[in-house]
Amino acid sequence: xxxxxxxxxxxxxxxxxxxxxxxxxxxxxxxxxxxxxxxxxxxxxxxxxxxxxxxxxxxxxxxxxxxxxxxxxxxxxxxxxxxxxxxxxxxxxxxxxxxxxxxxxxxxxxxxxxxxxxxxxxxxxxxxxxxxxxxxxxxxxxxxxxxxxxxxxxxxxxxxxxxxxxxxxxxxxxxxxxxxxxxxxxxxxxxxxxxxxxxxxxxxxxxxxxxxxxxxxxxxxxxxxxxxxxxxxxxxxxxxxxxxxxxxxxxxxxxxxxxxxxxxxxxxxxxxxxxxxxxxxxxxxxxxxxxxxxxxxxxxxxxxxxxxxxxxxxxxxxxxxxxxxxxxxxxxxxxxxxxxxxxxxxxxxxxxxxxxxxxxxxxxxxxxxxxxxxxxxxxxxxxxx
Amino acid sequence: xxxxxxxxxxxxxxxxxxxxxxxxxxxxxxxxxxxxxxxxxxxxxxxxxxxxxxxxxxxxxxxxxxxxxxxxxxxxxxxxxxxxxxxxxxxxxxxxxxxxxxxxxxxxxxxxxxxxxxxxxxxxxxxxxxxxxxxxxxxxxxxxxx
Ligand SMILES: [Zn+2]
Numbered sequence: 072x073x074x075x076x077x078x079x080x081x082x083x084x085x086x087x088x089x090x091x092x093x094x095x096x097x098x099x100x101x102x103x104x105x106x107x108x109x110x111x112x113x114x115x116x117x118x119x120x121x122x123x124x125x126x127x128x129x130x131x132x133x134x135x136x137x138x139x140x141x142x143x144x145x146x147x148x149x150x151x152x153x154x155x156x157x158x159x160x161x162x163x164x165x166x167x168x169x170x171x172x173x174x175x176x177x178x179x180x181x182x183x184x185x186x187x188x189x190x191x192x193x194x195x196x197x198x199x200x201x202x203x204x205x206x207x208x209x210x211x212x213x214x215x216x217x218x219x220x221x222x223x224x225x226x227x228x229x230x231x232x233x234x235x236x237x238x239x240x241x242x243x244x245x246x247x248x249x250x251x252x253x254x255x256x257x258x259x260x261x262x263x264x265x266x267x268x269x270x271x272x273x274x275x276x277x278x279x280x281x282x283x284x285x286x287x288x289x290x291x292x293x294x295x296x297x298x299x300x301x302x303x304x305x306x307x308x309x310x311x312x313x314x315x316x317x318x319x320x321x322x323x324x325x326x327x328x329x330x331x332x333x334x335x336x337x338x339x340x341x342x343x344x345x346x347x348x349x350x351x352x353x354x355x356x357x358x359x360x361x362x363x364x365x366x367x368x369x370x371x372x373x374x375x376x377x378x379x380x381x382x383x384x385x386x387x388x389x390x391x392x393x394x395x396x397x398x399x400x401x402x403x404x405x406x407x408x409x410x411x412x413x414x415x416x417x418x419x420x421x422x423x424x425x426x427x428x429x430x431x432x433x434x435x436x437x438x439x440x441x442x443x444x445x446x447x448x449x450x451x452x453x454x455x456x
Numbered sequence: 457x458x459x460x461x462x463x464x465x466x467x468x469x470x471x472x473x474x475x476x477x478x479x480x481x482x483x484x485x486x487x488x489x490x491x492x493x494x495x496x497x498x499x500x501x502x503x504x505x506x507x508x509x510x511x512x513x514x515x516x517x518x519x520x521x522x523x524x525x526x527x528x529x530x531x532x533x534x535x536x537x538x539x540x541x542x543x544x545x546x547x548x549x550x551x552x553x554x555x556x557x558x559x560x561x562x563x564x565x566x567x568x569x570x571x572x573x574x575x576x577x578x579x580x581x582x583x584x585x586x587x588x589x590x591x592x593x594x595x596x597x598x599x600x601x602x
Binding site for chain 2: 193220
């Protein structure tokens with residue numbers, strides 16, 4: 072018997088580029104304890120656990136196995152999900168399915184990463200085809216740069232437009248105590264920072280972070296009792312687009328287009344720009360802040376730069392994007408997608424403190440990764456029909 | 457924690473379609489793609505199944521060897537090449553080449569002799585290795601032709 076599902080609690084760790092003060096289990100536990108406190112629940116109340124990270128990053132595989140002390144998984148059903156960059160969002164969607172199925176009442180979802188213990192670029196490179204992709208591939212930045220070049224050639228945007236996105240997110244991050252980087256930058260500083268891969272500058276991209284996030288989902292029978300304003304999950308979508316990088320339609324994110332269309336259709340949203348109040352986007356670099364709101368259908372192709380220059384996605388604008396500062400300010404990869412989900416939930420629940428957008432009825436969170444994959448969730452204040 | 461010098465042998469089957477591609481490049485300096493019988497898309501690298509149509513593909517089509525840059529970047533940051541364990545020599549041109557007659561893009565190095573010529577839509581040709589061994593390095597790089 073299918074159930075409606077809500078987020079009833081969230082927890083995030085203290086994020087830093089290097090957390091030698093804790094091992095993986097202890098880092099996970101930090102987020103779990105905070106989520107339990109937020110939901111006012113005990114570990115004995117939890118029916119099942121979903122955990123994930125970018126599996127081969129830390130060089131310790133099978134996190135579901137070795138982390139049970141910290142995750143609270145002793146003698147509980149524990150399942151691992153690992154889908155690269157989308158891991159955190161895939162975890163959220165997986166948890167939603169477990170609760171929605173009616174099989175589990177309360178599910179604890181954990182995403183985490185200690186990027187300081189990995190060679191991130193090397194690890195990402197080995198996630199791609201050893202023959203056709205790896206010879207020239209240079210981790211996430213090379214693929215993202217190819218996307219940015221394609222977008223600029225097709226729609227005429229420039230690196231200054233992208234820098235505006237970085238300035239926005241870095242400013243938003245100053246409101247978020249959980250962000251790793253909390254320093255404002257200017258347009259000139261972004262454009263003067265070292266070129267990593269044309270057209271991406273150092274200050275256009277996300278950092279490497281150690282951190283974890285936990286989210287508790289509950290079904291409609293108990294969600295209202297646990298929490299006065301639960302964050303209801305209205306719909307989820309996931310799309311994987313292709314196998315080889317060269318198959319891509321470079322300059323647009325087709326998986327994002329498909330996910331957004333599916334979500335708007337499922338929930339009857341006609342004008343996302345007006346009906347959505349806030350977006351927490353898994354946006355690993357500034358150009359994505361232009362390209363992907365077009366693919367999401369917020370504005371038309373080629374219209375994002377002007378929409379962003381006009382301040383519409385800033386705090387106080389028509390549709391704030393990344394009030395948390397987003398991925399550019401904090402990126403523990405296996406947690407990153409789940410942080411987007413937790414931040415969207417906090418916006419709906421009214422728990423986002425200094426980064427709160429007023430009167431949030433609908434929020435969107437996304438995950439990105441792999442061969443330009445997208446995961447997406449729609450969060451709402453009202454219980455879905 | 458320490459580890460000494462180690463070799464990590466790695467076997468990976470490229471498949472019948474990939475093997476044919478490499479044999480043709482090695483022996484005849486030509487690129488072979490495969491065409492989907494349903495949607496007509498010509499795939500590089502060649503593979504056995506069209507993912508969109510979910511049908512088997514066996515119609516071989518010669519593509520290239522010339523083409524245009526579909527998209528690209530120039531890698532400038534230092535990173536360790538996981539294939540060798542050594543720092544990759546940067547900068548290097550990373551091209552997604554649309555070979556004439558193909559619908560998907562082949563990834564390869566682009567020569568950076570004149571960076572200003574490396575742009576989307578620029579016409580390129582492959583530079584083949586003297587001694588070809590049946591792998592991706594049988595093409596040393598693509599270079600922009602005026
Ligand atoms: Zn086909």
